Amino acid sequence: MAWSAHTIIQNGKPIPFEEARVHPLSVGLAYGAAVFEGIRAYMNPATGRLSVFRLEEHLARLDQGMKFMRFDDPPSRDVLRQGVLESVRANAPDDDCYIRLQVHIESRGSQSTTGKVGWVCAAIPRDRSPKRESGLSLGVSSWTRIADNTMPARIKATANYHAGRIATLQAQADGYDAPILLTREGKLSESAGACLCLVRDGVLITPARDSDILESVTRGTVMELAAELGVPCEERRADRTELYVADEVFLCGTGQELVPVTRVDRLPVGDGKPGAITMQLQAAYEAVVRGTTDAHAAWRTPVP
Numbered sequence: 001m002a003w004s005a006h007t008i009i010q011n012g013k014p015i016p017f018e019e020a021r022v023h024p025l026s027v028g029l030a031y032g033a034a035v036f037e038g039i040r041a042y043m044n045p046a047t048g049r050l051s052v053f054r055l056e057e058h059l060a061r062l063d064q065g066m067k068f069m070r071f072d073d074p075p076s077r078d079v080l081r082q083g084v085l086e087s088v089r090a091n092a093p094d095d096d097c098y099i100r101l102q103v104h105i106e107s108r109g110s111q112s113t114t115g116k117v118g119w120v121c122a123a124i125p126r127d128r129s130p131k132r133e134s135g136l137s138l139g140v141s142s143w144t145r146i147a148d149n150t151m152p153a154r155i156k157a158t159a160n161y162h163a164g165r166i167a168t169l170q171a172q173a174d175g176y177d178a179p180i181l182l183t184r185e186g187k188l189s190e191s192a193g194a195c196l197c198l199v200r201d202g203v204l205i206t207p208a209r210d211s212d213i214l215e216s217v218t219r220g221t222v223m224e225l226a227a228e229l230g231v232p233c234e235e236r237r238a239d240r241t242e243l244y245v246a247d248e249v250f251l252c253g254t255g256q257e258l259v260p261v262t263r264v265d266r267l268p269v270g271d272g273k274p275g276a277i278t279m280q281l282q283a284a285y286e287a288v289v290r291g292t293t294d295a296h297a298a299w300r301t302p303v304p
């Protein structure tokens with residue numbers, strides 16, 4: 001990726017990237033009062049045009065987060081949509097980009113302060129997973145996934161990533177690429193920044209929405225694409241041991257996209273190679289995000 005970001009949108013205004021500021025004692029930073037979205041825009045190889053993938057779904061999830069956080073006078077969906085499109089347009093990237101849209105409490109105060117709300121949107125280059133063809137090695141973490149009645153994973157709050165971060169650092173210290181987290185009941189939840197999918201006997205299995213997962217946009221996309229490919233899908237609670245007997249395992253998320261998992265706890269997944277259904281879904285995802293198929297045009301918002 002040759003391009004670099006020079007402009008960022010802060011509270012609706014384009015400013016030089018390095019000049020974005022919040023006070024270190026802002027409630028967003030001091031108490032983690034911030035929610036965000038990670039979004040990708042993809043270039044169509046034939047037209048050279050960028051489209052933002054599933055922008056409306058990301059904006060809807062962010063609205064849910066802002067409501068849950070009881071933010072005062074949060075920015076409207078129209079304002080944030082404009083901010084996303086402007087963050088990309090202003091940087092004129094010549095390749096795909098990753099977009100971080102974040103809404104936070106900008107003022108100083110206590111942990112219960114609900115305003116003043118500020119927001120920022122940055123479009124930056126982001127490499128794809130270097131393991132998207134070869135596959136990841138994951139380890140089941142001894143850290144437990146954050147729970148809905150303590151720190152709800154359904155809300156994409158920046159503070160959630162404290163838990164993801166410690167699990168990731170431990171997984172890396174133990175020689176894995178990333179962790180798999182279990183719920184307090186010991187059921188499969190997700191990884192630290194992506195959802196988990198398994199394939200057993202030709203059936204796609206993904207932990208249910210009540211397994212302390214982020215209700216991932218990519219997971220929803222994968223389930224729709226699987227149905228279109230004739231792969232049945234079960235959204236249900238799943239056991240840890242299903243990882244060891246699965247034919248295929250993969251992670252999915254906006255940042256990770258679709259990445260095969262070829263080892264779990266140092267045991268090979270299936271025959272230890274990326275699975276056929278995984279790679280079929282990866283190809284279908286690539287076509288739909290980039291718009292090399294006409295299908296699901298409504299999922300792609302062209303950058304003006």
Ligand code: PMP
Pocket residue numbers: 038164190191192193194195213214215216217218219252253254255
């Ligand atoms: N789970 C977690 C914890 C994440 O951070 C992400 C990335 N946002 C995902 C799942 C995937 O979500 P999405 O497909 O909406 O990007």
